[in-house]
Amino acid sequence: MDIKVALVGNPNTGKSTLFNRLTGLNQKIGNFPGITVDKKTGFSRLDSHKEAEIIDLPGTYSLYPKSKDESIVFQVLADKKNSSHPDVIVLVTDSSNLKRNMLLYSQVADLGIPMVLALNMVDVAAKQGIEVNVDRLAEKLGIQVVSISARNNIGIDQLKQAIANTNKIATQNLEVDVNFLAPAAINAIKRHINADNDYYALQVLHQHEHLTFFSDQQQEEIEEIEQSHGFESAKVQAAETIARYKHLSTILSDVVVDKGTAKKFSFSDKLDGILTHKIWGFAIFLLILFIIFNAIFAWSSYPMDLIESTFGWLTALGHEHLPAGMLTDLLLDGVIAGLGGIFVFIPQIAILFAFISILEDTGYMARVTFMMDKIMSKVGLNGKSVVPMIGGLACAVPSIMAARNIENWKDRMITIMVTPLISCSARLPVYILIISLIVPQETVFGIFSKQGLALMIMYLVGVVAAVAVAWVMKVIIKTKERSYFIMELPIYRMPRWKNVLFTMYEKSKTFVFEAGKVIIAISIILWVMASFGPGNRFEKIDQKYATALADTTQNTTHIETLVATEKLENSYVGILGHFIEPAIRPLGYDWKIGIGLITSFAAREAFVGTMATIYSVDGGDEDSATIRERMAASVNNKTGLPVYTFATGISLMLFYAFAMQCMSTVAIVYRETKGWKWPVIQLVYMTAMAYVAALVAYQLLR
């Protein structure tokens, strides 16, 4: 690796597409502002001697950050010791909208790092009748300027050559001498931190609070300089922006020729007229949501079944061929089962992100945001929260990953916090089992099935809860960051199918590797708790049934099931179930349901399987009719009354609607918020809410 190159540019300029062209390493791309979140790096061979490391920095409109992602840009460019600090900056611009794009150029240029200017989307600009005189621009700026089209692979070799030819010393002309804005403060900072660049010093005055490479003492001293010179950040920034645009006007005046302004947006305008129409806009949006929901719900069931049966087959195969023992059980029932629990999410994640990637690429997502912002902002969410919330109907895990598109920190946190309240597909088996127990198979007005209505109500309960909690969090969470909705509406374009495929792959991979670790760990803990009991309880159970099992003339399947049931009751999980019984009795549950609640933490649908084991149903959870019969017949051994009354059923469904019983979600929230604070808050508030709701429901209906 000979030189480090950073790609810097506005959102929607095709920066990520260029990154892919240069490195061949694909990554997530969108038409949506601020899509590049993680730091992406790759390598590119410039010519026969030189190789470059390419760093894709988050898209930003200026060096003054509006979000955490954007603040990375100045951080990397300012800190010479930063491992990503570039030798050369490639500033990528959208040629069809050069003036606004050049503001960032103007700021970055004044930092004095060697630069190349890449005028991207020359073909789009040409179609719109915009011509840029590249040579004259290069002459005026004092650097190499290359016109390219990253999407259509035009000019990439010339750009590589230009990067290879770039001088080690910056050649660009100074854009704006910022010293006049605050001479005394800038000079004081320059002396203090031993810098020679005026603009660097000015930026330090503005945003030193966000820069991590100054020591606490330095921070205090910089703050003191700022105070003593009466430095007014917003005012100075406004003056700087005006000065820069003024300068850009003179530079661009005889460089950009625009021939046909009138008809360039006609296609996008017509499409907008339909897609954001009062009636059609919402109708089309609902239709698209329905297709997405249906896809995640229905299309994913086939691959999910396949994954489940493959892992089931692997486990069975292992039990057949590996020597029986604790280690084998740990491997098969702990690790393999855990892995199965992770892989089963892949189809849903891949499908949701395929749709998101298409909607972003085409520019439609920005319109959804535009349409929904008013409703969503009322409850503390953002127009961009719509997609995670809808995705939550299928699965909270990919949806929480999708919340990354929300730039505003508070809006994003609230979205992540409430998405798991939307009833996901894992709750469906639980709802169906309980509804079939407590709601008769009758119809209302001859057409509506009561059970169907009950199911719909459960979904509505989830949505209402999410909205209510979002509103409460809007009031509670304090932030200095103001909620903005100043956003570019990009023009409509065709999706890039290769990127759609790559997004599916990349998101699935991220989930498997990042959330997978936590899921495996919890699976193993749950397995240990369900497979071992204190003292010699398990041995006693084995002894008790030893003779019956040894009788080869009889079918021993039922005996084995009885052994499993008794072992589960005497395992640590079973003991825990008994232990929490006093706490859950007010909700109408017995210790058996308690065990179900605990094992549900692996995944909610585990409730059905656990109930099958507890009620000693032969053949596992396949036979849900049998489980239903046994559950319906079960009576409380203290009161002699049936356990599954209407009150208990409602209470249990409300518990499942609100409780955070999903370790995959906990794991993904941990990953997305980079800490345990938010997942713990979420776990606590959701469990508390579930408990209270179930308690109130049971006590009222009893």
Next chain:
Amino acid sequence: MKLSHLKVGETGTIVAFTDLDLSVKLMEMGCLPGEVVEVERFAPLGDPMAIRVAGYQLCLRKSEADVIIIQ
């Protein structure tokens, strides 16, 4: 007159801002004094709005458009 008071299809020239912090964000996005803006459409529920400025489409909430004084 405020930008938020314009109707669809009407244009105006930006003359000033009434909020310093917001003005900085808006200017970065190309909403400079002297620039001509055209109201393209309002969202179906009346807010936010989309405007044409500096050769592209920008959307912003009405409360944000309120700080832009136009002629």
